[in-house]
Amino acid sequence: MSFQTEIIKWYKINKRDLPWRSTTDPYVIWLSEIILQQTRVEQGLPYFNKFLENFPTVKAFASATENEVLKLWQGLGYYSRGRNMLYTAKQVMEMHNGNFPKAYEKLIKLKGIGDYTAAAISSFSNNESKAVLDGNVFRVLSRYFRIEEPINSTNGKKIFSSLAQKLIEDHKPSVYNQAIMEFGALQCKPKSPACNICPLQFGCFALKNHKVDVLPVKLKKVKVRERWFNYFVGFKDDKILIKQRQAGDIWQQMYDFPLIETNDVAGLNDNDFTATIREMFGNDVKIKSLVQKKHILTHQIIYVHFFGLENYMINFNVHTDIKSVTLEDLATLPHPKVISDFFELYLQNKPNI
Template sequence: MNFQNEIIKWYKLNKRDLPWRSTTDAYVIWLSEIILQQTRVEQGLPYFNKFLQHFPKVEDFANASETHVLKLWQGLGYYSRGRNMLFTAKQVMELHGGIFPVKYDELIKLKGIGEYTAAAISSFANNQSKAVVDGNVFRVLSRYFGVEEPINSTLGKKEFTELAQSLIEDQQPSLYNQAIMEFGALQCKPKSPLCSICPLRLNCFAFKHNKVDILPLKLKKVKIRERWFNYFIGVKDDHVLTKQRKPGDIWEQMYDFPLIETLDNEEYLKPDFWNQIKYLFGNEVNIKLLSQKKHLLTHQIIYVQFFGLDNYIVNFNLHAEIKSVLIEDFKALPHPKVISNFIETYL
């Protein structure tokens, strides 16, 4: 049995009908690849359609404002991807005359495009013989060939990349890359893979050695950071208090509410916390707890508390980072998911 032939045979029978599979337009493929990074197809597809509708050509994307891009991106997470895409679109206009490159060596030089994305675009748009190695491919190769090097180790990445590249030789790159990625997504799934009906199971190392639930191996994850955000909601005369987040932290350049970050969820009861509140909103301010949420990010857990403000005064000259804007205008701005969820319920 030939591994590649079986993968392609399976793909032709089982592949999903996805819009970016019917084009060789590198720009459209790039949109799909960046949007679907660390995102399920079901979640990413509406965003792909929305971006393509707003920015049908790379020139349209390059001319967009960051605020517009982040608003469309809202809810997808990893917001640096959206900012990088805007930068990349401008690069394509400046360096390639508005024609999205299709060669690996040119793609890899663009911001936000790594080895995987460059391989995907160059193979799908230009049939270049570059193997894609994403989470789905790692999993299929590790299980079938019995590769036990951790997928996130230097040696593991090298071994998987070399194996993947050897398998794509003499194949139609676009077809084979799509096939093995789809096989990992639908058949050789992370949990509950469909081994009983898998066409590769008889020669699969993991299946034969009872290691399906073990492979692929991965080095221990980085420590999760816990943070406590206390947001203050001030509403007067159809206006709400807001601020734009600064660079260098999560959700940079997006909009939320005035915030005090504390070291734990009890610190808001302490005098120093109240001193900060009075400094921001005046000595006569009253607060009321409106909502508490636990927001999960890849390497952070954010415990969020929303407090309503009453009888507050803001010195906008002293606190220039805080703005008072119309609620309807505020809703049109890009927000982190935890903020947009709050807005839907309370504003």
């Protein structure tokens, strides 16, 4: 059997029963694809269900507020993608009269939809012969066909794209694309793939040449940036201090606590640090160290330190980005995962934190 036939045969036996596989609705497929770019299927499924429940149509999505979208997206990271989804939904309403497009050439013009997503939606919804290339597909092709060019290099992308397109010809695109992606996710996994029961084992270059752990090749990532966020948790009259993050940095337009960012670890024995706190919250403020944690993003590591405030004073006319809201209001606002994790911890340990 050919490579493609083996992949499709394996898929029909081993595929997972996922809700977006039982539809050709491009809107539903779009939802699943954008969400699954952020996380594994098991983690992404609850998000998919929440989005579809809240926004059953692209029209409903386009009518949402940014806060509503970001609140549902909370915990997935890369929040710009959540914003892009809202923009895309509005584009569909304006450019396509609310009919989510199925054709690759129309999809690729929508914000937040690149080659992979356009290929996935067009092939799954309309059987358009466009090969998908995601991490799973790169891995399978690299190992089986001996492609040692880096998958994230310009030349590597051309090689993989050309091969992937040739392989999809003469096969049903919706089935073949799903099959090779699923094969990479379940069978040809990044670590400890099940090579001993793989239907492609006899033709696989990587297995024959002991390069399963070497392929695919990827150029080194950019240097990870380290940052130190010192958050200040102030309660007064059953209200808590919050601020909305602005554009130009991570988590833009989401809500967190008043923050002092430092160039290194800062503590209450640091005179310059405590002086900055008192300048912000008054000379009589009492400060208590609460919780520290390490928050890892794709290109950043955030060292987070939460401090509790008592007897503070703040000039809201000077610090116009800081507001005072109830806990109920805070729960409805979109905020980064590091804040929601702290919020849950606070509710569980309110007397002690």
